[in-house]
Amino acid sequence: MKLLLTSSGVTNASIRNALVELLGKPIAECDALCIPTGVEPFPGGPSHVYEFIAGAHADRMCGLGWRSLGVLELTALPSIRREHWVRAVEEADALLVWGGSPLYLCYWLHRSGLADLLPSLDAVYVGTSGGAMVAAPDFGGARYDDSEPLTGSDDALGLVDFSVFPHLEREGMPNTTLEHVERWAAGLSCPAYAIDDQTAISVVDGVVEVVSEGEWRLFPGQA
Amino acid sequence: MKLLLTSAGIKNASIHAALLELLGKPIAECDALCIPTGLYAHPWAGPRQAWRFVSAEEPECPMVGLGWKSVGVLELTALPSLPEARWRGWIERTDVLLCDGGDAAYIAHWLRASGLAELLPTMPEKVWVGLSAGSMVMTPRIGEEFLTWESSAGDTTLGVVDSSIFPHLNHPDLPDNTLAAAERWAAAMPGPAYAIDDETAFTVVGGEVAVVSEGEWKLLRA
Secondary structure, eight states: EEEEEEESSSSHHHHHHHHHHHHHEEEEOOOOEEEEETTTTTTHHHHHHHHHSSSGGGGGTTSSSEEEEEEGGGGGGGGGGHHHHHHHHHOOOOEOOOOOOOOHHHHHHHHHHHHHGGGGGGGGEEOOOOOOOHSSSEEEEESSSSSSSSSSSOOOOOOSSEEEEEEEEEEGGGGHHHHHHHHHTTTTTSSSEEOOOTEEEEOOOOOOEESSSSSSEEOOOOO | EEEEEEEESOHHHHHHHHHHHSSOOGGGEEEEEEEEEGGGTTOOOOOHHHHHHHHTTTTTSGGGGGGSSSSOOOGGGGGGGGHHHHHHHHHOOOOOEEOOOHHHHHHHHHHHHHHHHHHHHGGOOOEEEEETTTHHTTTTTGGGGGGSOOOOTTTBBBOSSSSSOOOOOOHHHOOOOOOOHHHHHTTTSSSSSEOOOEEEEEEEETTTEEEEEOOOEEEEEE
């Protein structure tokens, strides 16, 4: 599985070029599935889900010009037959994983069985914010946000061997200052990238590349 | 809760006028939540249909794209893993729920499991707009013919109304949806049973059922 881990989606030409390179063909020839689940526990959950799929934020992920799109709702998967969704996942060229609560998203990635399938897929995993954070071995503490921790743990998917802190120095988000991020990184067991909304990280066969038209920082791991 | 039970959405001026009357104000002043959940469980539907529904890319089935003040996506399967006070607030603040089709037994299961099936009847001003299975979920039973998901409740749905509905009558893409098939289906239904085409809907207000149609419908069993 190839990964493109972003802070705020495909926000500039450099990130878009990196995505096309990972896909190996134009976006208009690719089928994508979008995963809104992470944002469902937020106070404005239904509105956030809509904005991701079809509204104001669609341009950064779902509205890039895919040949086809589908909604893969993780909370539904355990109660439907596997053949209804596994083939769609296996045939997808890209999985567009939106953010929200990394804890809630990670819980449902495991619970749905999708986490077990991910390493064997050819698809490109495009994660945004919380969707990028869950690819790490851990996301730096179960108290990243105020949603109910379902797992009681910050163990994540471990698809990559570093952590990601999104929205570095974003205006209006006081807990994204460099000072705050340094404290967060100090508690991690692995290296960490703090990336702003104009930055993404591509990972192919373990080779990590930062794609940026903005700011980012690498923090070495403690162990 | 007031109901507008359609076969294929707000297909014509009569159904549109009925919707406005139930809402009591213009569509542009109403907040809507759309429910794609039933699509995930039906073998003819799935992720792509869910995207088309939410994105209003279904000109044949007008629902989400009518010009609502705001639209949100309500995933019934997510509700049991969310704090109840949070999602109850979403329901309280919305004017209308737009429930797409798929498998009616699956929708019924998650309406019950979430607690929404008990909550909605206590909210007299809320409007439920159903499409196909999103309408059938409000009836007492849907019949084995329409059951694709294995439910512990069988084909028993919520019974908010006492009539059963056979949708998409004589639809050109659904050769099994004939009047003869509807009559066979109606024989197994517990109470009144209607067959309706895609130009027909029902309104239900305070237990009063009215047919709104620019097409074909038939009361198969009184």
